[in-house]
Amino acid sequence: MVAAPSEETMAEIRLPAERKYDAELAALARTDRGARPPGWALSPRAVETYVMGGDAPVDGVTITPKYIGDRALVQVAIATLASDRALMLAGEPGTAKSWLSEHLSAAISGTSALVVQGTAGTSEEHIKYGWNYAMLLAEGPSERALVTSPVLRAMREGKCARVEEITRTSSEIQDALISILSEKQVAIPELGQVVSAQRGFNLIATANTRDRGVNEMSAALKRRFNFVTVPVVEDLEQEVAIVTRREAELRADYQVGAAPPADLARMLVTVFQELRAGLTKDGKTKVKTPAAVLSTAEAISVLFQSGILAQSFGGGSVTAAEVTRSLVGAIAKENADDVKVLREYVETVAKGRPGPWKELHAATKAHVRG
């Protein structure tokens, strides 16, 4: 008989930022002496510290870095949110756009939950309001029958709303957002009501530059945003730091997997950077670039999966064999030919390198067909 999960073993996989880091946010709020823009839970400086991490503990609480990268970029993003303009985080896949959007809204508004996922099917109800039809039929239009969207709630409560993957939404939705962003109002004619945004309301959108063109954003909508481009990390040490930190956090959240040795993590990130750039780090050897997106996010998940493979089916500790097996899955996403690109890379680059690279070469020969 399989026992039902007890209360103790029941736990949410992933807490929203404002709950996971509630101690950090509370400590920052207690000690924050800076001026807070109207409707904000923290001052811009404290939001920055929350996102980038602190040098020293704040009121006994260590402020961990969330986004690892350019501080100036984060400052511009925060300043934008205090202005009349909305914030657009644009960039390649897996560069932490959604991650940054979640943490910014958690720090500024105390919630990251007011989010709309942009898809081709996103309708006006998702950004304005809809109705509970049973109640609408029973008692006519009323506040109780109204189903508010996350954006409308953010306007009423003076908080940050988030629109993910905005470029995937139809032009009608983009037009509706233009009117919300310029007028900061939504009319609900059925109730004879106009909702005016409270101070503190703003919008954070994310857009994947690889998806552009699906629904090219109108110039009118672009004008309502400040664009902040979230870059792909090119520095090896920095990307290794991001990947190892986030992999360790995932391992703690999911409570599964073995810790990968540092030299394997480093090798994996090097492989990603060299394949992405089409050039080895020493600038000497050109390599083919696969069609698959080799983002930082992808590197994190390859490393995490290697740990699970090692723990579940391997000898317990992560070796190049597990890394290779997960790497192939990440690379073969777009087309099977990419596996050939990996093989070629391993033959020309990995073979001559010491340590785990030799194992990578051997494991690729053993595990990778094509």
Ligand SMILES: Nc1ncnc2c1ncn2[C@@H]1O[C@H](COP(=O)(O)OP(=O)(O)OP(=O)(O)O)[C@@H](O)[C@H]1O
């Ligand atoms: N510079 C970074 N600092 C901290 N974490 C990062 C960084 N780059 C990537 N990550 C991690 O990568 C993961 C994926 O990031 P996220 O989902 O935000 O990417 P994205 O840019 O929204 O991608 P997509 O365009 O595919 O939606 C997150 O776990 C995030 O922590």
Ligand SMILES: [Mg+2]
């Ligand atoms: Mg995203």
